[in-house]
Amino acid sequence: MDWFMEFLPRTPERLGIWIGVICTLAIYSLLYRENPFYRFFEHMYIGLAAGYSLGPLGVDVLYRYWVEPIWVQGYWAWAFVVPYGMYLYFIFSERYGWISRIVIGTLIGASAGLFFQEFSSRYLPQLNSTLQKPLWLSSANPDLTVSMVINNFLFVIILLSVLTYFTFSYEQRGGVKRFATLGRWFLMIGLGAIFGNTVMARMGLLIGRIYYILNDWLMIPIGGAQ
Amino acid sequence: MEAIIPHLIAQNIWQLPEANRTVYATLVVLGAFVLVLGLIPVLQALPPRGRRAIVVTVTFLAGLLFAAEFFLPVDWRAIFPKDDPTRNFLTPAIQPAQNVLQTIGALALGLGTYGLVRLHLRNVVQRRTQWGYSVVLLIAFLTMATFSIANTLAERQLLKLEGTPQRVLERGFTILFDYTLVQLDAAMFSLIAFYIFSAAYRAFRIRSIEASILMFTAMVVMIGVVPLGAYISYQLLGLPQGPAPEGAGLGTQILHSIDLPDIANWILFTLNAPAQRAIEFGVGIGGLAMAIRLWLSLERGVT
Numbered sequence: 001m002d003w004f005m006e007f008l009p010r011t012p013e014r015l016g017i018w019i020g021v022i023c024t025l026a027i028y029s030l031l032y033r034e035n036p037f038y039r040f041f042e043h044m045y046i047g048l049a050a051g052y053s054l055g056p057l058g059v060d061v062l063y064r065y066w067v068e069p070i071w072v073q074g075y076w077a078w079a080f081v082v083p084y085g086m087y088l089y090f091i092f093s094e095r096y097g098w099i100s101r102i103v104i105g106t107l108i109g110a111s112a113g114l115f116f117q118e119f120s121s122r123y124l125p126q127l128n129s130t131l132q133k134p135l136w137l138s139s140a141n142p143d144l145t146v147s148m149v150i151n152n153f154l155f156v157i158i159l160l161s162v163l164t165y166f167t168f169s170y171e172q173r174g175g176v177k178r179f180a181t182l183g184r185w186f187l188m189i190g191l192g193a194i195f196g197n198t199v200m201a202r203m204g205l206l207i208g209r210i211y212y213i214l215n216d217w218l219m220i221p222i223g224g225a226q
Numbered sequence: 227m228e229a230i231i232p233h234l235i236a237q238n239i240w241q242l243p244e245a246n247r248t249v250y251a252t253l254v255v256l257g258a259f260v261l262v263l264g265l266i267p268v269l270q271a272l273p274p275r276g277r278r279a280i281v282v283t284v285t286f287l288a289g290l291l292f293a294a295e296f297f298l299p300v301d302w303r304a305i306f307p308k309d310d311p312t313r314n315f316l317t318p319a320i321q322p323a324q325n326v327l328q329t330i331g332a333l334a335l336g337l338g339t340y341g342l343v344r345l346h347l348r349n350v351v352q353r354r355t356q357w358g359y360s361v362v363l364l365i366a367f368l369t370m371a372t373f374s375i376a377n378t379l380a381e382r383q384l385l386k387l388e389g390t391p392q393r394v395l396e397r398g399f400t401i402l403f404d405y406t407l408v409q410l411d412a413a414m415f416s417l418i419a420f421y422i423f424s425a426a427y428r429a430f431r432i433r434s435i436e437a438s439i440l441m442f443t444a445m446v447v448m449i450g451v452v453p454l455g456a457y458i459s460y461q462l463l464g465l466p467q468g469p470a471p472e473g474a475g476l477g478t479q480i481l482h483s484i485d486l487p488d489i490a491n492w493i494l495f496t497l498n499a500p501a502q503r504a505i506e507f508g509v510g511i512g513g514l515a516m517a518i519r520l521w522l523s524l525e526r527g528v529t
Contacts, residue, residue, distance in 0.1 A: 012397065016405035023406055027413035031420055043359040045410040047366025050342055052407060053335060055374030061332040063382060065325040071251045074242035079255045081326050083262035085333035089340075098277050099269055103330060105285035105523075110327050112521035113292025115513055120296060123510040126503055155500045162504035183504075188436045190501025192443025193493050198422065199444070200451055205416035212409075 007219060021217045024209055130159060158186045282523040289521040291316065291323055343367065370407070373399045443493060450490020459485035 009015040026041035062082070069078045084103065091100040133152040134141050161183030164176065172180050214220045242250045272280070295316040346360035354360075377399045379385035380392075387395055426444070429437065449455045459465045463485075470482035483492075519525045 012401075016401055019401065019405045020409035023409045024413040027410060027417060030417065039356070039359055040362055041410065043363040044366045045407070045414065046342075047363040048370045048402060048407045048410070050339055051367040051370030051372075052374045052403065054339065054371045055378035058332050058335050058339075059375050060378045060382070061328055063378075063384070065329045065332075069325075070255060071248055074244070074247050074251065075240055076242050076251065076254045077240060079251070079258035080262060081329050082255075082333065083259045085330040086263075088330070088333055088337050091337065092340075096266065096270065098281075099266065101281045102269075102284050105281045106288040107327065107330060107334075108520050109285035109288030109290075110292060110323070112517035113289035113296075115517035116293050116296045119510055119514055123507065126506070130500075130503065151496045154496055158497060158500035159504050162501050163507060166504065166508045184436065185439055186497065186501050187505075188439040189443045189493065190498045190505075192440040193447050193498035194502070195426070195440065196444040196447030196451075197494070199419070199426070199448055202416060202419035202422055205412055206419040209413055209416045212412075 003219065017216050021213055024213065130156070158183075162187050162190075285523050286521065289517075291319060293521065295320055339367075370402050373402055443497075446486065447490050447493055450486040450488075450493075455486035455490060459487065 006014075009018040023041055026037050027045075029035055030038045066078055066082055069075045087099050087103045089100070090096040090098075133155060134144055135149060135152055135156065137144055137146070137149060161179050163183070164172075165180040165183035165187060167180075211222060215222050242254070269277070269280070295314065298314045298316065343364065346363050348354075349357045349360035350364070373395065376385060376387075376395055380387060380395060429440070431437075449458070456467075460467050465485045466478075466482050467485070468482070470479045474482075482488075516525070
């Protein structure tokens with residue numbers, strides 16, 4: 001009887017857990033088939049997600065990067081940013097629609113420019129670390145072991161073979177083709193590992209949901225939980 | 227206005243005076259709106275070629291700042307003796323430029339929201355099929371938007387609530403965010419766990435060397451990274467746990483490294499990492515080529 005009284009949504013916390021469980025079960029009802037219960041919560045999810053983003057991604061960003069610099073710090077040049085950005089809304093007009101492409105062009109041009117910076121900060125260090133991998137034992141690297149050297153060799157061979165597989169500039173024949181085939185097999189190992197990791201990550205989420213239903217809602221202690 | 231002009235000249239030309247700053251700032255913003263929106267008739271009067279030239283020029287200039295900042299060498303002390311040697315003269319402009327992009331991005335969010343609301347409002351007004359779900363979406367959107375914006379303003383101390391309104395805001399936001407949105411989000415993404423298995427079945431039943439390698443690797447990784455892998459290796463097969471003792475023979479060393487968790491780790495960090503790096507290099511070079519095409523407006527239909 002005590003368990004049942006605690007189970008009922010009589011406190012705000014219990015009510016919240018009940019709402020969470022109803023949401024979870026509604027989404028899982030899709031596993032049976034498409035149904036109105038699922039559709040209701042699916043639309044609610046889209047509405048809530050879109051509504052939520054207006055706070056931290058809309059109002060907060062506008063306050064931090066536009067209102068505060070002008071009204072608090074007094075930097076007047078920022079005043080032009082929002083009127084300029086408002087050109088985006090001409091996208092809905094047939095007559096003035098092209099004006100929105102000026103702002104879209106700004107975003108695209110800046111993204112392209114930023115990619116140059118990203119390329120140097122992301123890919124060049126990776127290339128550098130690959131080229132610096134020691135491939136033989138020497139007194140310069142006393143901590144290096146045979147297994148590390150073998151792994152480094154494997155690393156370089158896999159990298160080169162996969163890059164060869166992705167080279168489409170010329171027809172691959174003979175040894176190059178065999179090397180590219182090896183690259184494809186290594187690529188399959190990589191994709192298998194990614195797939196396995198993704199499955200386990202999703203399973204982690206599923207276990208989290210089951211734990212929420214059993215432990216938080218039904219109050220069945222699992223894994224040492226009280 | 228009399229005070230502002232001498233101030234701009236004598237003090238900091240980019241900053242409004244502290245006295246009456248709110249009034250000046252409001253006037254400047256209104257002026258900016260009038261000026262920028264007043265440009266529309268001028269822009270509209272341009273011929274198609276002129277319009278395209280403007281879009282191409284703006285795209286190029288927007289990218290030029292970041293590209294030039296990246297390509298120009300650092301240490302400009304020969305030209306600007308007081309400059310910091312670890313950066314060039316464009317570096318201080320990068321952060322403000324990124325803030326401008328963030329602001330425009332926030333406005334673009336409104337664009338998406340407007341599109342969503344317009345579509346569902348139309349569904350409701352025209353009583354289209356299943357318009358009831360659109361009502362649900364609109365109510366959820368309006369409720370959450372109100373609480374989310376109010377909560378953001380309250381966090382920034384721009385909205386000062388006390389007593390019952392404050393409690394309503396806190397409780398309402400908790401129910402909508404923590405107990406509803408977060409739960410729906412987790413449930414929606416965990417749903418993929420079920421579908422990923424059916425996808426795996428379809429992928430693995432293809433009988434080829436590649437499919438076999440993919441399946442074998444995925445199985446080893448999946449079993450190896452969970453306690454089941456350790457149980458099979460140490461309890462069922464009786465393999466020794468942990469690293470081999472120093473000076474151990476080759477056989478002992480091999481026995482210490484063929485347990486499933488170690489094999490899964492080796493696959494992830496020795497075989498998977500270089501394959502992924504090769505893919506990333508390809509993506510990076512492709513991205514660089516695409517960035518140049520977009521920057522120079524060679525990609526038709528985008529700008």
